[in-house]
Amino acid sequence: xxxxxxxxxxxxxxxxxxxxxxxxxAGNQCSFFVSKTAKGKIRTxxxxxxxxxxxxxxxxxxxxxxxHLDIIIIAxxxxxxSFVGNxxxxxxxxxxxxxxxxxxxxxxxxxxxIPKLSWGFRASFHxx
Numbered sequence: 001x002x003x004x005x006x007x008x009x010x011x012x013x014x015x016x017x018x019x020x021x022x023x024x025x026a027g028n029q030c031s032f033f034v035s036k037t038a039k040g041k042i043r044t045x046x047x048x049x050x051x052x053x054x055x056x057x058x059x060x061x062x063x064x065x066x067x068h069l070d071i072i073i074i075a076x077x078x079x080x081x082s083f084v085g086n087x088x089x090x091x092x093x094x095x096x097x098x099x100x101x102x103x104x105x106x107x108x109x110x111x112x113x114i115p116k117l118s119w120g121f122r123a124s125f126h127x128x
Contacts, residue, residue: 004026004027004028004029005028005029005070005071006028006029006030006031006068006069006070006071007020007023007028007029007030007031007069007070007071007072007073008030008031008032008033008034008061008065008069008071008072008073009030009032009033009034009073009075010033010034010058010072010073010074010075010076010084011034011035011040011074011075011076011077011080011084012033012035012040012041012043012044012047012075013040013075013076013077015075015105016073016075016105017043017044017047019073019075019105020033020048020073021047021048024048030048030051031053031065031066031068031069032051032053032054032055032061032065033048033051033053033054033055034054034055034056034057034058034061035054035055035056036056036057041054041056053065057087058084058087058088058091059087063095066091066095066096067095067096067097068097069096069100070098070100070101071100071101071102071103072088072100072101072102072103072120073103073104073105074088074102074103074104074105074114075104075105076104078106078108078109081104081106081109081113081114082113082114084104084114085102085104085113085114085115085122086115088102088114088117089114089115089116089117089118091119092119093118093119095119096119096120099119099120099121100117100119100120100121101120101121101123102114102117102120102121102122102123103122103123103124103125104124104125105124105125105126106124106126107126109124110124111123111124
């Protein structure tokens with residue numbers, strides 16, 4: 001049996017929300033959400049009442065929330081995956097105390113949409 005892990009969700013549409021709910025129900029912890037839209041923030045507050053940390057951009061996330069992460073889920077539209085991946089690649093590896101798995105949910109894009117990360121691994125996962 002796996003021990004609980006910490007994850008972050010970037011993009012709070014249908015796929016991301018369903019996966020986050022399932023991970024939380026399985027006993028895992030969400031460190032933070034990133035949603036660039038007001039609608040996404042409202043939806044996140046409604047669906048995840050006990051999660052207080054919702055950011056508009058990756059650069060706004062407080063340092064203490066990166067250190068415990070095990071997984072970062074990119075659940076944004078296909079044409080935004082590369083942008084989000086590039087923003088993540090800019091993060092300093094000293095923010096993390098262990099390697100982090102970063103994956104996106106597109107069934108059409110490869111894991112290479114996310115650039116190589118000095119602090120983690122990249123993958124793609126198609127939930128359908």
